[in-house]
Amino acid sequence: MRARKVAAVAGALGATLVLAGCGADGDSGGSTRGADGRGPITFVTGKDNSGVLPFIADEWNRAHPDEKVTIKQQSDQADQQLADLEQHFQAKDPGYDVVTVDVVWTAEFAARGWIVPLTGRHTLDTRRLLPATVKSATYNGTLYAAPYGSDGGLLYYRTDMVDSAPTTWKELLGNCEGRTAEGTITGDRPACYAGQFAKYEGLTVNAAEAINATGGKIVGSDGRTATVDSPESAAGLDFLVKGFKDGYIPKEALGFQETQTVNAFRSGQLMFMRNWPYAVAILDGKDSKVAGKYGVAPLPGPAGHGASTLGGHNLGISAYSEHQATALDFLRFIESDTVQRNNLTVGTLAPVLTSMYSDPKLVKKFTYLPDLLKSIETAVPRPITPFYPGVTEAIETNTYAALQGRTTTAQALKDMQAAIKSATAGG
Numbered sequence: 419m420r421a422r423k424v425a426a427v428a429g430a431l432g433a434t435l436v437l438a439g440c441g442a443d444g445d446s447g448g449s450t451r452g453a454d455g456r457g458p459i460t461f462v463t464g465k466d467n468s469g470v471l472p473f474i475a476d477e478w479n480r481a482h483p484d485e486k487v488t489i490k491q492q493s494d495q496a497d498q499q500l501a502d503l504e505q506h507f508q509a510k511d512p513g514y515d516v517v518t519v520d521v522v523w524t525a526e527f528a529a530r531g532w533i534v535p536l537t538g539r540h541t542l543d544t545r546r547l548l549p550a551t552v553k554s555a556t557y558n559g560t561l562y563a564a565p566y567g568s569d570g571g572l573l574y575y576r577t578d579m580v581d582s583a584p585t586t587w588k589e590l591l592g593n594c595e596g597r598t599a600e601g602t603i604t605g606d607r608p609a610c611y612a613g614q615f616a617k618y619e620g621l622t623v624n625a626a627e628a629i630n631a632t633g634g635k636i637v638g639s640d641g642r643t644a645t646v647d648s649p650e651s652a653a654g655l656d657f658l659v660k661g662f663k664d665g666y667i668p669k670e671a672l673g674f675q676e677t678q679t680v681n682a683f684r685s686g687q688l689m690f691m692r693n694w695p696y697a698v699a700i701l702d703g704k705d706s707k708v709a710g711k712y713g714v715a716p717l718p719g720p721a722g723h724g725a726s727t728l729g730g731h732n733l734g735i736s737a738y739s740e741h742q743a744t745a746l747d748f749l750r751f752i753e754s755d756t757v758q759r760n761n762l763t764v765g766t767l768a769p770v771l772t773s774m775y776s777d778p779k780l781v782k783k784f785t786y787l788p789d790l791l792k793s794i795e796t797a798v799p800r801p802i803t804p805f806y807p808g809v810t811e812a813i814e815t816n817t818y819a820a821l822q823g824r825t826t827t828a829q830a831l832k833d834m835q836a837a838i839k840s841a842t843a844g845g
């Protein structure tokens with residue numbers, strides 16, 4: 419079903435791209451729809467697993483009684499969030515004023531004219547923000563969204579079972595030998611390792627991390643030409659493929675998105691986990707069996723630390739919003755110290771303000787902040803193209819087949835390369 423939808427989107431995109439330049443820009447005539455408009459706004463965003471939204475709504479609404487924000491929470495699954503946004507943009511829904519844009523959706527939303535460029539009267543000051551986050555919100559040299567939360571992958575490990583964090587895959591696996599259940603988490607011992615291996619966006623994240631760690635490159639330096647079929651990529655992908663085959667990754671992880679992974683680690687079923695920083699707040703939460711028994715470290719790789727895939731979310735203003743001036747103020751508000759600090763202290767979300775990573779008080783409380791900053795600064799972006807839905811589909815489908823053992827690593831990469839090529843060619 420997804421494949422059919424992607425094809426339709428890609429087909430329509432060719433025509434839209436040409437028009438995009440004058441679609442959302444208030445100065446290019448005709449389409450100023452709400453650029454100066456003020457009034458109540460709706461902020462559409464993924465499910466608040468971190469408990470930070472009530473603060474944001476209360477703070478904003480107290481200061482803006484005539485321009486209140488209503489928050490619409492979507493699912494916590496990246497693919498479902500995207501489908502919801504695509505549907506509402508296609509319907510030109512003026513009810514979605516401000517939307518959360520995953521870093522990988524920026525190009526598509528911008529190219530289609532669904533979110534307004536933050537230029538001219540919509541200018542946003544980005545000087546205090548982490549450069550990687552600004553880049554993730556930029557398409558073709560123009561800023562289209564306000565960095566809201568960054569994301570870098572981290573390794574979570576059990577300090578009651580391991581002396582220090584492994585820096586290589588070999589060390590990680592060495593720690594598991596004879597101490598973990600193989601192949602399944604239903605045994606009485608924890609399983610060794612899990613990340614996000616269900617067939618959705620998170621699989622692309624995890625596959626890309628494995629591939630990049632061994633020197634593979636999904637696309638070339640232009641950000642879109644397929645280069646994934648290489649021996650380097652095969653070495654990386656094999657870490658995951660062998661994981662399922664040899665049992666150091668439990669088979670249940672084929673159904674894991676972020677939430678299932680964190681729940682498994684939280685209930686003591688995993689020795690090592692790859693996840694985003696938001697997991698810290700959940701692992702320290704009241705139902706956690708591992709509070710005080712886990713550490714956070716950079717991701718391991720084949721020979722020393724690997725690199726994370728760059729994650730994160732930015733806020734865009736819908737081109738169909740009637741209240742874009744209010745929406746812009748809301749974007750400025752979410753960059754504030756108040757909001758960014760609350761996101762970190764309550765939800766352990768990665769701030770976009772550079773200064774927070776060296777704030778002594780925060781670093782004392784969140785000792786992993788320097789590692790997180792490094793993870794974000796060295797993170798590898800996913801391909802930047804308006805045809806990203808087709809590209810990620812190519813990565814997910816073929817990786818998943820290899821992880822399930824339905825195809826070999828070599829064949830999966832060959833098929834992935836062909837599918838990325840046809841996706842970036844426009845359909």
Ligand code: GLC
Nearest residue numbers: 496520521569619620729730
């Ligand atoms: C996180 C990341 C996002 C990524 C998603 C995949 O939310 O911030 O960039 O696409 O995970 O599930």
